Amino acid sequence: MTRGIYIVANDKVYEQTIALLKSIRLRDAETPIVMIPFDDNHQKVADVVTKEYGVQLYEDLDFVETLCQQLHEIFGKDFFSNPNKQRKQACWFGPFDEFLYIDVDIVVFEKIIDNLKYLDEYDFLCCDYQHANGIKDVFTSKVLEAGIFTADDLKDVFNSGWWASKKNLFSVQDLYDTFAECAQHPDYFDFSQKTTDQPIFNYLVLKRIARRFNVVRRPGGAPGSWAGSPHFQQKGDRLFDPKTGQPLQYLHWAGVRIEPGCPYWDIWQHYRYLGEPIPERPAIAPPPKSWTRQAIDRVKSVLRKFKP
Template identity: 25%
Template sequence: MKNGIYTLANDLVYNQLVALLNSIEVNAGKDLPVCVIAYNEQIDKIRAEVASRNNVTLLENPDIFARWEEYSLKVWQSHPSAIQTWEERGIKKFYRVGENRRYCAFDFDSLFEKFIYLDADTLVMQPLDFIFEQLEHHDFVVYDFQYKDPAHIYNLQSPQLLEIFNQQQIDSEIFCSGFYASKRGIFPPEQRDWLLSKLNVGESDVLYMSAPNQSVLNYMRMRSNVSFYNFALNLPANKATGCCVTSPHFENQNYVLYDQGNRLTYLHYIGLSSKLFNRVCEGENIDFPYRDLFLHYRYLRQPEQQPKFTTKARAYNAPPSLTTRIFRKLGIKVEV
């Protein structure tokens, strides 16, 4: 297939995946192919949901995932302290192993010639044709403002960083891995081997351990000098939109968000735990930014199942109650 969307999910993010798939169908087109990549083996709900949709497929082939898992392990084995640090925390192999499965989209035998990757905690707000069209001119396309916060991409204390990348690159080429567009074949095996050789001679010190796959993907793209385009940096200031749930000023018009009159491309519920979405779907009246938008898309096909709230909502980031604080001091575990 020429164009399509990838996402990564397991049953823990089932509710968010349903909302994402519905938003794609309504706002980007019901015929746009979507491939859900299995994050791990906990995918019973995911498997059933995919089977109910004509345009959605599920990728759960362990042989395909194995080569990227092995490569990612070698990447982190080159790091001076990562593997030992994670082992001390009880983390097997390396942190967030399942996330690297998404990189099979870059393989020569992958499903889509050109693809957009979206995290499961996103909602699509408009057609994505303009993203695919930009891939005619660049091999990697993004739309975010992560370049303003390089500390969540690289280890800024590493003396190696400015020896590998210049300041202009760091200020303009960093991106969030929750949304990006690219092509299959841009990281062939020989290129991956070359990157690994660079990491093995000390460059791995620049990687950011708390977001391992995001850091590695940024490094791979920048170090390989893959052609790059960020709409946030290229659109006029009065046309570019935000994308993060942390922006409180988006306007909801018929369940589509607008930023200063411009339609968002996607909304990313970054920083909000999947457990929060699940608890709300189970009927807990917890408020969070753009909750109504999420619930609309989550229950678009099943409006009768949407939770009905009659009491005042509790803020998701509200401080714990006195009772909860007392229980915690006594060592009694409580759900909040």
């Protein structure tokens, strides 16, 4: 049986990808990692991660493209904010019998593959507190009203940036059929924050996989993982959650732009430049002002000169 990690990346997220991989390899030099290209603009990141971090590219890129396009067409061309976010669905049909998927806006603080031990009893894992906020960013109340899911089912909603499962729990056609079900009922989903993949992915898992486990429900509880949580405490190169007294397993900047001044910037910067000097100008910098913003600032500057 093979176990491994999947990531999805391109050159646009080069810096985040390197930070994630350095954090993984610091504590785990052996687990195989496969990168699914997010789009055709991936040559730079692919060259570095394959040579320096032992990453392999997903072997059948034609399959990835076909899968993504088919899922896109099921909903119509104007539905997804970015159809390429569905490329993580290729994990179900890749080389690993058991696998962990990780978004690249994450750094890990442990040998993260060890969480796959829970797959001895379950078929799907997540590890977050998305459920604590109810069903927003995933479903609308109509899934309850229509009897699609029970209240207990909805306690298992999850963030789609960290999850683990097993190969071939369902077929490609099953995947297409499930997306087609979703396309018939867009009113079931909360896309208000443009979390395109997360609502559909939750529907797929809650519908198709009965043996699910959220790692934060392990005996003794588990720490948080979202970079939007302000209460984590840094100790060396790790963060601790004072609410549970436990070190974080990983930190996810979901919905948070990684740039100087962002939450836990020092932690991200530490892992990005692990083993190399930190440059005076960070590779990730605040975005330049738009032309509109620059014009407004110039007008304000001129007006200030004429103030009495």
